[in-house]
Amino acid sequence: MKIIFFIDFDGTITDRDTCVAMTGAFARGNWEELELKWQKGEISTEECARETFKLFNATGEDLKKFLVENVKIDDYFIDFAEFCRQKGHEIYILSDGYDFNIETILENYGIKGIPYFANKLIIDGRRFDIECTYSSSTCKQCGTCKAELIEKLKPENALAVYVGDGYSDICAARKADVIFAKGVLLSHLRQNGIAAIAYNDFSDILKWVNRR
Numbered sequence: 001m002k003i004i005f006f007i008d009f010d011g012t013i014t015d016r017d018t019c020v021a022m023t024g025a026f027a028r029g030n031w032e033e034l035e036l037k038w039q040k041g042e043i044s045t046e047e048c049a050r051e052t053f054k055l056f057n058a059t060g061e062d063l064k065k066f067l068v069e070n071v072k073i074d075d076y077f078i079d080f081a082e083f084c085r086q087k088g089h090e091i092y093i094l095s096d097g098y099d100f101n102i103e104t105i106l107e108n109y110g111i112k113g114i115p116y117f118a119n120k121l122i123i124d125g126r127r128f129d130i131e132c133t134y135s136s137s138t139c140k141q142c143g144t145c146k147a148e149l150i151e152k153l154k155p156e157n158a159l160a161v162y163v164g165d166g167y168s169d170i171c172a173a174r175k176a177d178v179i180f181a182k183g184v185l186l187s188h189l190r191q192n193g194i195a196a197i198a199y200n201d202f203s204d205i206l207k208w209v210n211r212r
């Protein structure tokens with residue numbers, strides 16, 4: 001059976017959340033409060049980003065340098081992606097973070113040809129803004145609504161596998177047939193009695209897909 005992977009980016013493909021990391025590096029003032037409100041679902045991704053960017057002082061070049069110097073990817077992601085390419089399993093990256101961060105990091109690791117859906121980061125000098133191209137008309141929380149994207153992208157006769165770690169994965173993961181989870185996502189699914197496979201890194205997922 002064909003397998004289609006839907007994979008979160010921040011903290012899943014990368015070793016840390018690039019949105020939180022860039023905010024820690026470039027925002028002045030009480031951005032943590034905004035992050036907490038977002039985690040609780042009190043403000044949307046778009047509202048959170050726009051308020052957070054008011055506290056920013058950086059250029060696109062600053063951000064690119066920061067990401068290249070400070071963000072690593074999962075040690076086994078490249079092997080995993082190569083295996084999937086050889087076997088014809090599709091991979092989509094679904095992110096409620098930024099296209100700029102995904103492109104910068106994938107390019108830094110020489111990774112090509114993986115389609116992604118994410119929010120657009122607009123940088124004009126020192127002004128940052130967000131554009132949510134893949135938001136949903138029914139979901140008010142997400143900038144990029146992963147749950148809706150899975151429904152659109154999942155073919156009839158494929159096994160959909162979700163891989164993620166965070167708040168923006170919670171409703172999306174439920175749309176998949178198999179869930180690999182760590183972090184907040186894993187604890188949330190466990191608390192709600194939803195079956196998920198705990199994993200440490202992509203070597204676990206590579207082993208799983210290799211056995212099929």
Ligand SMILES: [Mg+2]
Nearest residue numbers: 008010011166
């Ligand atoms: Mg994440």
Ligand SMILES: [Zn+2]
Nearest residue numbers: 139142145146
């Ligand atoms: Zn949503």
